[in-house]
Amino acid sequence: MDELGRGLRPATYSAWFWKLCDSGGHRRIRLHSVRHSLAFWLHSLGAPPADAAALLGHTAEVHLSTYLPESGATGIQRAAQALGVAAVG
Template identity: 40%
Template sequence: MLGLAWSAVDLDARTVTITAGRVSVKGGTELGAPKSWRSARTLPISADLTDALRAFRTAQARERLVIGAGWPDTGLVAVNADGTPIRPETYSSMFRRLVADAGIPAIPLKGVRNTAATTLIGAGLSPVDAAAWLGHDPAMTLRVYAHAREEGPIAAADVLSRPS
């Protein structure tokens, strides 16, 4: 998310293309290639997210006008109100604060990804499709996220008992 550039967002096609990531390094942050070839991908986005990004881009343009020539032209979506890139640890802190304010169980930010994988697979999306969305190897997705559910063996017995 922190490496997403506006140039990789196509609001008309309703897609985002993952081309870079940002990580903390000594003395700042670094923009680099995604972790793997699977991580570099184009994803469809919902109409709600498209609308939210349009509104955010408009608000960001207003902030840029207020700052004027002092606005750093990073091209990034995730920036502070003054145009500077949001640091990864700041983003994690904001997430922890939002989780606490919402009164939901605390998980690390990386846990949202795990929750997404579990939710996708639990909703019936194939592990291969869930892996493609997450930018994972399907075998890793199965190994890490595809947990047997309590009702799973009953469903399996029902499927195997059906007449062909």
């Protein structure tokens, strides 16, 4: 909100973020890219998709299809291997 209580335009947040990037000597990236990085980082740290989705404000299905679409074939293969281990173990 601005000093009059009005909502800020999304571009305002991007401008603030780019100033932070510039002041830290980092290249500018889209602020939305930070969201994708956070989603992928949470996944690589082992956070359950439902928890990561809740933090990002959407469903686990949206989280997986939007932020981890490459998981498809690999995910199926890992799931099948897990079943094999479970059936043998």
